[in-house]
Amino acid sequence: MSDVISLNDIRRVFIMGDQQFEALKGISFSIAAGEFVAIMGASGSGKSTCMNILGCLDRPTSGEYLLDGLDVGAMNPDQLADIRNKKLGFVFQGFNLLARTPAVENVELPLIYAGISSKQRHARAMAALEQVGLSGKENNHPSQLSGGQQQRVAIARALVNDPAVILADEPTGNLDSTTTEEIMNLFTTLNKQGITIIMVTHEPDVAANAGRRLTFRDGCIIGDTRG
Amino acid sequence: MDFLQTLKIALRALRTNKMRSFLTMLGIIIGIAAVIAMMAVGSGASYVISQQIASIGSNIILVVPGSTTSGGLRTGSGGAQSLTSDDAKAIMNECPSVESAAPTVRSSGLVVYGNMNWSTLIMGATPEMFDIREWGVSSGRTISQQDGDGAAKVCLLGQTVVDNLFGSTDPIGKIVRIKKIPFTVIGVLERKGQSPQGTDQDDTIFVPLRTAQRNLVRSSFPNTVGALLIKAKSEDLLTKAEEEINSLLNQRHRITGAKEADFSTRNLSEILAVAEQSSRAMSLLLGAVASISLVVGGIGIMNIMLVSVTERTREIGIRMAIGARKSDILLQFMTEAVLLTMLGGIIGILLGAGGAAIVSRLLSWPTLISTKSITVAFFFSAAVGIFFGFYPARKAAGLNPIEALRYE
Numbered sequence: 001m002s003d004v005i006s007l008n009d010i011r012r013v014f015i016m017g018d019q020q021f022e023a024l025k026g027i028s029f030s031i032a033a034g035e036f037v038a039i040m041g042a043s044g045s046g047k048s049t050c051m052n053i054l055g056c057l058d059r060p061t062s063g064e065y066l067l068d069g070l071d072v073g074a075m076n077p078d079q080l081a082d083i084r085n086k087k088l089g090f091v092f093q094g095f096n097l098l099a100r101t102p103a104v105e106n107v108e109l110p111l112i113y114a115g116i117s118s119k120q121r122h123a124r125a126m127a128a129l130e131q132v133g134l135s136g137k138e139n140n141h142p143s144q145l146s147g148g149q150q151q152r153v154a155i156a157r158a159l160v161n162d163p164a165v166i167l168a169d170e171p172t173g174n175l176d177s178t179t180t181e182e183i184m185n186l187f188t189t190l191n192k193q194g195i196t197i198i199m200v201t202h203e204p205d206v207a208a209n210a211g212r213r214l215t216f217r218d219g220c221i222i223g224d225t226r227g
Numbered sequence: 228m229d230f231l232q233t234l235k236i237a238l239r240a241l242r243t244n245k246m247r248s249f250l251t252m253l254g255i256i257i258g259i260a261a262v263i264a265m266m267a268v269g270s271g272a273s274y275v276i277s278q279q280i281a282s283i284g285s286n287i288i289l290v291v292p293g294s295t296t297s298g299g300l301r302t303g304s305g306g307a308q309s310l311t312s313d314d315a316k317a318i319m320n321e322c323p324s325v326e327s328a329a330p331t332v333r334s335s336g337l338v339v340y341g342n343m344n345w346s347t348l349i350m351g352a353t354p355e356m357f358d359i360r361e362w363g364v365s366s367g368r369t370i371s372q373q374d375g376d377g378a379a380k381v382c383l384l385g386q387t388v389v390d391n392l393f394g395s396t397d398p399i400g401k402i403v404r405i406k407k408i409p410f411t412v413i414g415v416l417e418r419k420g421q422s423p424q425g426t427d428q429d430d431t432i433f434v435p436l437r438t439a440q441r442n443l444v445r446s447s448f449p450n451t452v453g454a455l456l457i458k459a460k461s462e463d464l465l466t467k468a469e470e471e472i473n474s475l476l477n478q479r480h481r482i483t484g485a486k487e488a489d490f491s492t493r494n495l496s497e498i499l500a501v502a503e504q505s506s507r508a509m510s511l512l513l514g515a516v517a518s519i520s521l522v523v524g525g526i527g528i529m530n531i532m533l534v535s536v537t538e539r540t541r542e543i544g545i546r547m548a549i550g551a552r553k554s555d556i557l558l559q560f561m562t563e564a565v566l567l568t569m570l571g572g573i574i575g576i577l578l579g580a581g582g583a584a585i586v587s588r589l590l591s592w593p594t595l596i597s598t599k600s601i602t603v604a605f606f607f608s609a610a611v612g613i614f615f616g617f618y619p620a621r622k623a624a625g626l627n628p629i630e631a632l633r634y635e
Binding site: 052055057058077078081082084085086090092096097098100101109110112113114115118157161 | 541546547550554
């Protein structure tokens with residue numbers, strides 16, 4: 001299987017005044033299409049920095065990042081915005097839905113920036129909502145939905161653009177154990193349909209759902225286990 | 228992202244904070260309403276003035292006699308009997324900038340028709356005077372050259388005189404008595420309205436000049452006239468014509484050196500031009516005050532937009548994460564600001580027009596709302612939105628998505 005993501009000697013150095021802090025100390029790994037990877041590690045281990053770079057929200061200080069065959073490291077902010085729009089889907093810990101906006105319009109949002117016609121947008125958003133099991137809730141505002149349902153809307157929003165990778169940053173961090181299981185089951189199902197998922201978590205039982213676990217410590221990868 | 232979508236997002240954002248949006252708009256509403264109302268009142272004023280200029284005729288110079296001294300007592304201006312019909316002829320023939328000159332005499336007296344009577348102004352005039360003042364008849368005919376030559380006892384009535392003596396009867400061909408002398412009414416003049424000085428120009432009777440000199444004005448010098456009404460060839464030649472008249476009359480009246488002139492000239496259009504200028508200065512001043520309120524309103528918009536950007540930092544982060552470009556965010560916040568000011572502008576235009584209508588009704592002051600002032604106000608309000616919305620929008624577009632997403 002071809003690699004969707006390939007990192008080669010990625011470094012990220014933050015400069016604060018005259019102090020330098022190296023958050024990532026030259027990490028390299030690749031992820032094949034259809035994988036479900038959990039990124040683990042204590043806070044400050046560099047996993048969030050790595051996620052930001054993977055999500056094209058931040059650029060590495062040095063090193064090469066290929067996403068779906070494209071050299072992302074060399075792109076300008078507008079090109080990165082397009083990459084985020086077309087190749088990536090984000091799921092956040094805090095759901096990050098637009099308040100006072102119906103679920104279906106939240107899901108449509110990436111398609112708006114992709115310049116897709118309103119009719120097609122609606123159809124695709126409805127299909128994505130069905131995929132996450134929220135048919136019939138499309139007109140509910142986020143405040144009228146439970147935490148699990150809100151996270152499903154966020155997952156639908158990540159799916160709707162048919163991305164190469166879904167990036168989930170502690171997607172179950174704000175959920176109780178029952179809902180956590182529901183969401184993980186949804187991820188597993190989506191993964192079985194062939195969607196590549198990268199998920200940051202620090203809960204081992206959540207990470208156990210993934211087929212591969214990358215463990216970070218002090219800006220380096222210290223473990224890469226499968227199965 | 229298409230513009231319609233941006234507009235929809237902006238409208239939704241404004242709707243979620245209805246009260247705040249309205250209060251933010253208020254500055255613009257007041258500013259635009261003030262501009263519209265001021266411009267309406269101002270152009271109403273200049274309309275009145277231009278109407279008055281038209282009512283006395285254009286490019287007119289008035290020559291009146293000076294004062295005279297008799298028995299140690301000096302009469303006021305116009306007291307001397309120094310101007311004659313020959314002066315008028317000479318001015319017409321010898322001053323190249325003058326188009327025509329009309330001598331007039333004036334008197335006042337009682338006019339009687341049947342059992343009605345009315346005291347009014349009686350003017351003796353030549354046919355030229357009606358051309359100079361651009362004053363036609365609404366019925367009957369005007370005074371002709373033959374009427375003048377034969378000193379015919381005919382008269383033209385102003386509308387006010389007709390209203391008071393005849394009511395609804397047709398006055399043409401009827402006999403009225405002016406100072407007990409019978410005159411035949413040959414015509415009724417068009418309504419002129421008020422003069423710039425506020426006198427009723429229609430409260431006048433006109434008779435041929437020579438008739439007036441012989442029968443109505445008792446004078447020891449039968450050829451003298453009360454005033455000369457002179458029309459210059461064009462507005463640009465007014466000053467030149469005045470100079471020519473002055474030098475010609477000085478020569479004819481043998482005025483040299485320290486000798487006081489026995490006449491004076493007045494340029495009527497000049498007086499009105501000054502009046503118009505002061506009304507224009509007034510509306511400029513009011514416009515400046517209104518623009519200040521627009522600037523203050525614009526600062527209010529900027530302030531609220533900055534608050535809004537801070538409040539919606541997370542939303543901006545989400546939009547950026549899922550693929551909004553910087554330009555999309557910039558456009559979204561610009562659209563919101565411009566929408567605010569343009570809505571404010573439209574409400575302001577309606578309020579201003581309403582205010583002008585009320586002023587017009589209550590103070591019976593004519594107001595004029597031009598499409599120009601509406602267009603200017605509308606685009607100005609949009610410009611305020613663009614100018615004051617740019618900084619907050621740029622701030623929003625410049626946010627770092629990682630920090631924006633983390634913002635609580």
